[in-house]
Amino acid sequence: MASVPHGNGAAELARTHPCYTEAAALNHGRMHLPVAPDCNLGCDFCERAVGIRGARLGGPATARRVLTPEQAAARVDAVRASIPLHVVGIAGPAEPLANDETFETLRLIGRRQPDLVLCLSTNGLLLAEALPELCRLNLRALTVTINSAEPEVAAHIYSWANIGGTLLVGSDAAEEILRRQWLGLERAVACGLLVKVNSVLIPGINDSHLPAVARRAGELGAHRHNIMPLIPRGRMRERRPPTREELAAAQRKCERWIPQFRGCSQCPADVIEPPLSLGKVDHQCAMCV
Numbered sequence: 001m002a003s004v005p006h007g008n009g010a011a012e013l014a015r016t017h018p019c020y021t022e023a024a025a026l027n028h029g030r031m032h033l034p035v036a037p038d039c040n041l042g043c044d045f046c047e048r049a050v051g052i053r054g055a056r057l058g059g060p061a062t063a064r065r066v067l068t069p070e071q072a073a074a075r076v077d078a079v080r081a082s083i084p085l086h087v088v089g090i091a092g093p094a095e096p097l098a099n100d101e102t103f104e105t106l107r108l109i110g111r112r113q114p115d116l117v118l119c120l121s122t123n124g125l126l127l128a129e130a131l132p133e134l135c136r137l138n139l140r141a142l143t144v145t146i147n148s149a150e151p152e153v154a155a156h157i158y159s160w161a162n163i164g165g166t167l168l169v170g171s172d173a174a175e176e177i178l179r180r181q182w183l184g185l186e187r188a189v190a191c192g193l194l195v196k197v198n199s200v201l202i203p204g205i206n207d208s209h210l211p212a213v214a215r216r217a218g219e220l221g222a223h224r225h226n227i228m229p230l231i232p233r234g235r236m237r238e239r240r241p242p243t244r245e246e247l248a249a250a251q252r253k254c255e256r257w258i259p260q261f262r263g264c265s266q267c268p269a270d271v272i273e274p275p276l277s278l279g280k281v282d283h284q285c286a287m288c289v
């Protein structure tokens with residue numbers, strides 16, 4: 001296990017990261033680099049889309065195109081010419097840790113733009129084993145999506161998991177997914193990273209179980225919990241999303257255990273989000289389309 005690289009910097013970083021403190025979005029911009037096209041987990045709520053369809057759908061797991069690490073680093077240079085950025089994140093369009101390009105991109109950005117905060121969002125399957133390398137690459141903030149603390153619930157959310165080339169389904173998959181996600185979360189906190197847990201709120205499946213997720217995440221030392229309303233897509237396209245009131249009620253229940261983040265825009269894997277104080281910024285460059 002890697003030693004603690006950032007000390008108490010995580011708490012300080014939480015104040016300026018726009019996905020941890022709502023007010024931080026006023027003065028801190030962020031962008032995503034869509035360098036991760038492959039996935040290792042069958043989340044029933046997910047519908048990955050790249051290209052014209054990705055642009056039309058928007059939201060998590062979508063992107064207008066996938067970039068190579070070199071193209072991604074060049075995009076950061078180009079965007080920074082017109083937009084002040086604080087955070088660069090890798091969140092897809094599939095699973096960042098299942099793609100070598102993620103690590104290469106972090107390496108490139110860290111070398112060329114060391115003042116940027118490196119952030120990453122993962123399904124957690126490969127997190128524990130990837131942490132030493134992520135810490136070496138100076139990753140500062142990490143989000144793990146965890147939708148349940150109980151395998152019986154997880155079995156209704158995930159269809160399959162590919163663990164090192166072995167395909168797991170059913171209860172075997174559910175148990176291994178949760179084991180890896182919670183282990184990864186625990187180790188990420190121990191590494192000194194700023195850690196957030198994302199949970200998709202799926203009425204009728206995990207709504208009554210999210211307080212247990214929040215409790216365990218808080219007890220393990222995660223810094224934030226972000227409850228994201230289901231977007232009916234993929235194998236859950238026929239399900240209904242939660243109402244605004246149901247989302248607020250879930251946040252209130254979970255807040256008892258861990259601070260809630262309420263500013264999530266469920267952004268795509270290639271989002272560019274300037275500081276809100278700048279108002280509307282024209283940031284379309286040739287590489288951004």
Ligand code: CLF
Pocket residue numbers: 018019030032060087088089090091119120121141143226263264265266267268
């Ligand atoms: Fe991106 Fe995620 Fe980092 Fe933010 S997103 S990798 S923590 S820089 Fe933010 Fe987007 Fe919501 Fe995620 S608005 S989906 S919470």
